[in-house]
Structure formats: C-alpha cells, structure tokens
Amino acid sequence: MDKTEILKQYLPDAAAPVIAKWIDYFQCEFKVSRNRGTKFGDYRSPFDGKGHRISVNYNLNAYAFLVTTVHEFAHLYTWDQHQHKAKPHGTEWKSNFKRMMKPFFDLEIFPPDIKRAISNYLDNPAASSCSDLTLFRALKNYDVKEALVISVEKIPANGLFKWKDGRVFRREELLRKRYRCVEVSTNRVYLFNPVAEVELVKAS
Structure with a gap:
C-alpha cells in the first residue's frame, strides 16, 4: 500500500x-x-x-x-x-x-x-x-461519541462525573478558564479544562 x-x-x-x-x-x-x-x-x-x-x-x-x-x-x-x-x-x-x-x-x-x-x-x-x-x-463535533462521554462544561452545576482513573467529582463554578470540581470521596478541589472528556454519572 x-x-x-x-x-x-x-x-x-x-x-x-x-x-x-x-x-x-x-x-x-x-x-x-x-x-x-x-x-x-x-x-x-x-x-x-x-x-x-x-x-x-x-x-x-x-x-x-x-x-x-x-x-x-x-x-x-x-x-x-x-x-x-x-x-x-x-x-x-x-x-x-x-x-x-x-x-x-x-x-x-x-x-x-x-x-x-x-x-x-x-x-x-x-x-x-x-x-x-x-x-x-x-x-x-466530528468525533464518534461514546455513550455517556461528555465535556466538563456540559455537565450541569453540581452534577457528578467520573474521571479516567475512576474518581468521581462534582462540577462547581467556572473560575476564569477552568471549572472548580470537588472529588466526592476526599472533598479535595481540582480545576478541570472545560473541554476535558469525562463520563457522566447519572443520578440514581
């Protein structure tokens, strides 16, 4: 070829x-x-x-x-x-x-x-x-979408998402260019890029 x-x-x-x-x-x-x-x-x-x-x-x-x-x-x-x-x-x-x-x-x-x-x-x-x-x-926009995969910016305020390593976070407010997100199990704060791809955690 x-x-x-x-x-x-x-x-x-x-x-x-x-x-x-x-x-x-x-x-x-x-x-x-x-x-x-x-x-x-x-x-x-x-x-x-x-x-x-x-x-x-x-x-x-x-x-x-x-x-x-x-x-x-x-x-x-x-x-x-x-x-x-x-x-x-x-x-x-x-x-x-x-x-x-x-x-x-x-x-x-x-x-x-x-x-x-x-x-x-x-x-x-x-x-x-x-x-x-x-x-x-x-x-x-032209990627083949996987089920439940979503960008951080599209998660509703206080919505939950799972990171690639399995940790679960709660999305909070936008701080300048990144979102303040709290790891549910430790209450630690992390900043996420708005277009980072994560797995949406649906409410039970």
Missing part, C-alpha cells in the same frame, strides 16, 4: 496526496502515534543525524488529524526558515500555518464550522496553539 493510501485511513481522501507530497519534499519521518493525552501531535527538528520527525495521534477524527498535521508541518517549515530564532507559535509560524492550510481551503475539505474556527484562530494573535478552545470544540 502506498503512502497516499495509508494516509487516507486517517485523513480526508482529498488531503492525503498533499500530505504525502510534503512528507517526500521535506524528507520527513511521519509517524502515526499512539494516543497521548497531553497533545495531538509533535514535531522534532533535525538532531544527532536524524531528520525532521512528525508524529500525530492515531485516534483523531479525520479533520483533527489534518489540522494537527498541518500544525506540525508549519513548525517544520518555520524551523527550515529560521531554526531556533522564531518563537514556537510566533508570527512566522502563524504565517506558515495559514499558507500551508490554503490548499485544503481551496479543496473545500473542511465543514463550514471548522473552516470558520481555523480562520478565527489565525486572525487571533492571543491564541497560541491548537489548544484554542473554539477550534478544539469545532473539531470535537
């Missing part, structure tokens, strides 16, 4: 040939990675005899996989131009991300809500990365 056909397993079909060309052009090692809870993708610059390396989590939906891939290739291209002189998500990276996203806009690959979120993200200098919540929410 050639590179394009493999990429079609993870990307929208029309995007796969473009990404395959980038991999060859930049002589990049591209890896589909296991799920990493703290990040969607990763770029490593050439070091110790190794060339450019990009990895993207295997379990992303096709649109999230594409946005993450372009995000990391923009890091690669920025490094090629400026090495360590440019900030990770600075002006140079934003310009390259916008330029590298254009082919996929031209191909009309993205649904309107994702396209709008990407455009807003690129026009907003305060948004530092793909952790931008508006873009994250738009991409998550």
